[in-house]
Amino acid sequence: MKNFGGPALFLDRSDINTDEIIPARYLTEITKMALQPYILEDLKIGGFDPGSEAVRQANVIVTRANFGCGSSREHAVWVFEVNDINVVVAESFARIFRQNMFNCGMLAIELPRKDIDALFGLGEGTAVAVDVAGERLTAKNGDQEVSLGFTLNGFDKELVLAGGWLAYADRKY
Amino acid sequence: MGKTIAEKIFATHCRDNPTPENFVLSLDVVMCHEITTPIAVTDLEARGMDRVFDAEKIKAVIDHVTPAKDSKTATQGKILRDWARRHAIRDFFDIGRNGVCHALFPEKGFIRPGYTVIMGDSHTCTHGAFGAFAAGVGTTDLEVGILKGVCSFRLPKTMKVNLTGALPPGVFAKDVILAVIKRLTVNGATDKVLEFVGPVVSSMSMEARMTLCNMAIEAGATCGICLPDRVTAEYLWPFIKEQYDSVEAAVADFRTWHSDPDAVYDGELTIDVSQLVPQVTYGYKPDEVKDVTAMEGTPVDQVYVGSCTNGRIEDLRVAARVLKGRRIADTVRGVLSPATPAIYNQALQEGLIQIFMDAGFCVTNPTCGACLGMSNGVLAEGEICASTTNRNFNGRMGRGGIVHLMSPASAAAAAVAGHVTDPRPYL
Numbered sequence A: 001m002k003n004f005g006g007p008a009l010f011l012d013r014s015d016i017n018t019d020e021i022i023p024a025r026y027l028t029e030i031t032k033m034a035l036q037p038y039i040l041e042d043l044k045i046g047g048f049d050p051g052s053e054a055v056r057q058a059n060v061i062v063t064r065a066n067f068g069c070g071s072s073r074e075h076a077v078w079v080f081e082v083n084d085i086n087v088v089v090a091e092s093f094a095r096i097f098r099q100n101m102f103n104c105g106m107l108a109i110e111l112p113r114k115d116i117d118a119l120f121g122l123g124e125g126t127a128v129a130v131d132v133a134g135e136r137l138t139a140k141n142g143d144q145e146v147s148l149g150f151t152l153n154g155f156d157k158e159l160v161l162a163g164g165w166l167a168y169a170d171r172k173y
Numbered sequence B: 001m002g003k004t005i006a007e008k009i010f011a012t013h014c015r016d017n018p019t020p021e022n023f024v025l026s027l028d029v030v031m032c033h034e035i036t037t038p039i040a041v042t043d044l045e046a047r048g049m050d051r052v053f054d055a056e057k058i059k060a061v062i063d064h065v066t067p068a069k070d071s072k073t074a075t076q077g078k079i080l081r082d083w084a085r086r087h088a089i090r091d092f093f094d095i096g097r098n099g100v101c102h103a104l105f106p107e108k109g110f111i112r113p114g115y116t117v118i119m120g121d122s123h124t125c126t127h128g129a130f131g132a133f134a135a136g137v138g139t140t141d142l143e144v145g146i147l148k149g150v151c152s153f154r155l156p157k158t159m160k161v162n163l164t165g166a167l168p169p170g171v172f173a174k175d176v177i178l179a180v181i182k183r184l185t186v187n188g189a190t191d192k193v194l195e196f197v198g199p200v201v202s203s204m205s206m207e208a209r210m211t212l213c214n215m216a217i218e219a220g221a222t223c224g225i226c227l228p229d230r231v232t233a234e235y236l237w238p239f240i241k242e243q244y245d246s247v248e249a250a251v252a253d254f255r256t257w258h259s260d261p262d263a264v265y266d267g268e269l270t271i272d273v274s275q276l277v278p279q280v281t282y283g284y285k286p287d288e289v290k291d292v293t294a295m296e297g298t299p300v301d302q303v304y305v306g307s308c309t310n311g312r313i314e315d316l317r318v319a320a321r322v323l324k325g326r327r328i329a330d331t332v333r334g335v336l337s338p339a340t341p342a343i344y345n346q347a348l349q350e351g352l353i354q355i356f357m358d359a360g361f362c363v364t365n366p367t368c369g370a371c372l373g374m375s376n377g378v379l380a381e382g383e384i385c386a387s388t389t390n391r392n393f394n395g396r397m398g399r400g401g402i403v404h405l406m407s408p409a410s411a412a413a414a415a416v417a418g419h420v421t422d423p424r425p426y427l
């Protein structure tokens, strides 16, 4: 299993759609790696710079509600994967994006609003560690620390442990 | 306890229940297009898993960028084409026979009541118009679908959307679904099925029902669904006439796929459409919707009629009614993309293409093209498009471009006026 966690990137907006995560004009690429430079290129948040150090460093995204809505493109998950981001923590996800994350053996963690607020409270420079088996997430920034429990659907957890849906389905069906 | 149609389809297609909440369904149709499938195909090849579960149940089309616009899109088409040939996928639609997937596949009779359908495309929910469970999926789900004929879903809850009253003149299925999304918001139906019922749905054509279901995803829904009835049976008749003695027999059989009277719903939304006026989006989310009257005068650079939402024959007829005997404004570029060759042909025979051309529209071949900002009408920075498509996301039709979603009547009226305007005086 992958190691889940690392520096967090905060995206303070709800309803971030997959066109913002990876615009359709890059869907003609046929390798995942080719998507790497285009991460979050069309994201509409005041002051956000997709080329920033914070984006380059991030292993975890912390964001608001309905993350990953819109187009079903799994490219939105891959562009994270090839940028070493394998955890997204949000108040809620669009169905297809959430399923794509687990299908790729990555983590889409849902937390209630107050927990998301607590993470945003830590601010830039926060690092997140995720214990999948124990379903616990710990975020640290300097001497501030927030420890939060989360719940994974049993099947989603199996997918993460199996390394994704293809490996799971190939074994089972 | 009674069951909803979605629960009935889940019960009859359940291959596995890894948890009580998670269902692995066997699939009746797996649909493929050249944007999301090639990467699945190359991945399966790399893993030594280049197989298909059932070539008959796989349908494939090159529709998003066709004819190819550059080497990359040509390569995507080639990968899909070679794969379809290699696996003897008979229902593969290449140039000359191709059209927008969610218009083409229903037209070919591939979707039937009670079916399970997936595609690597979020607007797969369109096919729920036939009383099928049809959902958009990502590439990994598509790979497993191609390989094993299964897909996993959480048991969806169903929200009933009750459409009452009667549609006033100049108000169409597109206006209704925009009003529904405005009420539900962009995630109001996440993980749910939207079951559209009521007299308004019963009196809608299959084309209008597809428009309704097409945008269910814009409220976050897994699928939109209409209960199959006589309208469904008549639409499908050419494809099912060997199976049934009469349309009545088909209608009776389709009742298997009606929700039980005591089925349990997760929420109900009733909208009386009698007072509804044409609806238009502003902003960058499909739930940012206003009455057309509140948007009056918003300038427009391009008008696009087409897509899986509103590129069908009825849409072209309505737009042509507005355009007949009129010219589009000098400041506007008009682009029409009939959604399939059959629609294009029908429009030619009915003289609709002539009306569009006389009005100053450019008519393209059937393709998605401009809808997702890839070809045939991409917007420049800051340009505004009045569009019959389904997404107004930032950059959707071209980087920095702005999209206002509306019905074909409203789009045609905007073309003539040169700005967003109430289409009703034009009809």
Ligand code: SF4
Pocket: B064, B100, B101, B102, B121, B123, B306, B307, B308, B309, B367, B368, B369, B371, B372, B389, B390
């Ligand atoms: S017409 Fe637009 S929304 Fe429909 S399938 Fe094509 S790109 Fe997607």
